[in-house]
Amino acid sequence: xxxxxxxxxxxxxxxxxxxxxxxxxxxxxxxxxxxxxxxxxxxxxxxxxxxxxxxxxxxxxxxxxxxxxxxxxxxxxxxxxxxxxxxxxxxxxxxxxxxxxxxxxxxxxxxxxxxxxxxxxxxxxxxxxxxxxxxxxxxxxxxxxxxxxxxxxxxxxxxxxxxxxxxxxxxxxxxxxxxxxxxxxxxxxxxxxxxxxxxxxxxxxxxxxxxxxxxxxxxxxxxxxxxxxxxxxxxxxxxxxxxxxxxxxxxxxxxxxxxxxxxxxxxxxxxxxxxxxxxxxxxxxxxxxxxxxxxxxxxxxxxxxxxxxxxxxxxxxxxxxxxxxxxxxxxxxxxxxxxxxxxxxxxxxxxxxxxxxxxxxxxxxxx
Amino acid sequence: xxxxxxxxxxxxxxxxxxxxxxxxxxxxxxxxxxxxxxxxxxxxxxxxxxxxxxxxxxxxxxxxxxxxxxxxxxxxxxxxxxxxxxxxxxxxxxxxxxxxxxxxxxxxxxxxxxxxxxxxxxxxxxxxxxxxxxxxxxxxxxxxxxxxxxxxxxxxxxxxxxxxxxxxxxxxxxxxxxxxxxxxxxxxxxxxxxxxxxxxxxxxxx
Numbered sequence: 141x142x143x144x145x146x147x148x149x150x151x152x153x154x155x156x157x158x159x160x161x162x163x164x165x166x167x168x169x170x171x172x173x174x175x176x177x178x179x180x181x182x183x184x185x186x187x188x189x190x191x192x193x194x195x196x197x198x199x200x201x202x203x204x205x206x207x208x209x210x211x212x213x214x215x216x217x218x219x220x221x222x223x224x225x226x227x228x229x230x231x232x233x234x235x236x237x238x239x240x241x242x243x244x245x246x247x248x249x250x251x252x253x254x255x256x257x258x259x260x261x262x263x264x265x266x267x268x269x270x271x272x273x274x275x276x277x278x279x280x281x282x283x284x285x286x287x288x289x290x291x292x293x294x295x296x297x298x299x300x301x302x303x304x305x306x307x308x309x310x311x312x313x314x315x316x317x318x319x320x321x322x323x324x325x326x327x328x329x330x331x332x333x334x335x336x337x338x339x340x341x342x343x344x345x346x347x348x349x350x351x352x353x354x355x356x357x358x359x360x361x362x363x364x365x366x367x368x369x370x371x372x373x374x375x376x377x378x379x380x381x382x383x384x385x386x387x388x389x390x391x392x393x394x395x396x397x398x399x400x401x402x403x404x405x406x407x408x409x410x411x412x413x414x415x416x417x418x419x420x421x422x423x424x425x426x427x428x429x430x431x432x433x434x435x436x437x438x439x440x441x442x443x444x445x446x447x448x449x450x451x452x453x454x455x456x457x458x459x460x461x462x463x464x465x466x467x468x469x470x471x472x473x474x475x476x477x478x479x480x481x482x483x484x485x486x487x488x489x490x491x492x493x494x495x496x497x498x499x500x501x502x503x504x505x506x507x
Numbered sequence: 508x509x510x511x512x513x514x515x516x517x518x519x520x521x522x523x524x525x526x527x528x529x530x531x532x533x534x535x536x537x538x539x540x541x542x543x544x545x546x547x548x549x550x551x552x553x554x555x556x557x558x559x560x561x562x563x564x565x566x567x568x569x570x571x572x573x574x575x576x577x578x579x580x581x582x583x584x585x586x587x588x589x590x591x592x593x594x595x596x597x598x599x600x601x602x603x604x605x606x607x608x609x610x611x612x613x614x615x616x617x618x619x620x621x622x623x624x625x626x627x628x629x630x631x632x633x634x635x636x637x638x639x640x641x642x643x644x645x646x647x648x649x650x651x652x653x654x655x656x657x658x659x660x661x662x663x664x665x666x667x668x669x670x671x672x673x674x675x676x677x678x679x680x681x682x683x684x685x686x687x688x689x690x691x692x693x694x695x696x697x698x699x700x701x702x703x704x705x706x707x708x709x710x711x712x713x
Binding site: 154155156159160163167170171216221222224225226227228316317320321324325327328329331335421422423425426429430433436 | 539656
């Protein structure tokens with residue numbers, strides 16, 4: 141416990157943590173504030189209804205055909221390898237095949253037939269297109285009907301208790317920044333020992349390598365989550381002052397910080413420990429930055445509700461609440477998976493530490 | 508002698524990240540359309556991807572000399588540490604510029620209808636601006652973590668926040684005029700000059 145306290149103190153008193161806290165606080169507040177200024181006191185006017193993605197067969201089919209016909213006419217198709225938008229053109233023989241597929245789509249009587257043809261369209265484009273059964277809904281965006289808007293508002297009042305809707309946006313933004321910055325802080329934290337020649341003194345103490353790593357990991361999580369918790373308190377106060385006579389969930393932001401944001405923080409922090417143990421330098425940041433950007437780009441295609449396998453699940457909307465509750469289990473599974481992944485990474489870090497300590501690598505290299 | 512020292516330093520301290528930069532650059536043809544028809548598409552590699560490579564590479568310029576003992580050894584030579592750091596920054600700027608030039612040349616080979624010279628100027632400005640942010644972060648704090656997280660947060664802010672106006676890194680991708688680059692260069696110069704000025708004044712008094 142004393143070791144944990146010492147590590148927390150060391151991290152907490154560093155300039156890097158001070159600037160990290162300021163950046164995290166500013167980043168979240170700047171990005172969340174435009175949403176916080178929107179009122180959830182009344183149901184929106186008909187012209188202000190939010191957009192949702194249609195799930196009915198007819199709307200999806202019409203949207204797909206509209207989009208595909210336009211792209212076919214221009215012979216310019218947008219695909220998304222690793223989330224980056226890329227336009228491709230088809231050669232004459234493939235264009236003919238595409239024309240056949242468009243005719244087949246037009247005649248598709250039901251969803252399974254449509255999906256089967258869409259898979260062929262996607263293959264023709266080399267994959268990563270919008271024309272996959274799972275991506276195709278992104279083409280069918282439409283404004284909510286009056287009934288859907290009323291149901292959405294009902295969920296905001298009854299299940300979210302207003303603050304939950306804001307907490308989702310807060311979590312969406314907070315994960316973006318804690319998905320990358322903690323890796324650097326942890327790398328610098330690890331590098332400090334080498335820089336100050338403290339490693340020899342640390343290794344002479346009666347604390348096992350694994351215990352030291354676990355303590356450091358716990359300290360990094362506790363300290364690096366602090367600015368996120370501080371913003372969550374600040375935003376809770378802001379919501380309470382904006383909706384004084386409403387029934388609110390006062391713990392909504394805290395719950396979002398711990399259930400939604402913490403798993404991402406656990407992973408980005410674990411990447412720091414693992415890659416420093418592996419390479420002994422800041423190379424892990426390059427890997428994390430690539431992972432972060434790919435996740436950003438994949439999530440950017442559907443910011444108002446996309447969880448899947450993303451390290452940073454997206455829900456940058458006060459609405460689309462029905463989608464959130466329908467996919468809540470997916471989100472929880474996603475978060476639990478990343479907690480597990482982070483713990484596996486720390487396990488691997490311990491294993492690498494043991495191998496290094498045992499000198500197995502040197503022994504192997506001499507044979 | 509100096510040339511020999513600089514080339515040895517570059518070989519020892521920038522080679523790994525140069526390979527990383529080249530490896531990442533190999534992803535460009537897979538991720539982006541290199542025959543773009545619109546300026547937004549054309550701007551993506553140079554405004555989104557190359558700056559990211561810059562954020563990965565540029566702070567490493569300050570990594571080798573984190574130990575006070577190494578700084579003392581280098582400063583005991585007839586050249587100073589800032590000279591070596593300046594050479595390392597120039598090296599990475601050269602690599603990043605070559606990447607930008609390659610992208611623009613590939614656009615030209617594919618007879619892209621986009622005006623290429625302003626695009627190249629826009630790409631180069633981003634590298635210079637990020638180099639400025641990295642150098643200033645390190646000069647002000649002497650902290651390697653801060654040297655990474657400041658430009659990274661700036662980049663993340665540029666991706667999603669529209670309120671940065673002329674100082675948004677994604678000028679053309681966000682449909683802003685290319686004249687924004689002038690303001691970005693001005694910001695770079697304005698933030699570099701007072702630092703040197705203050706340093707020399709301080710040196711005069713001591």
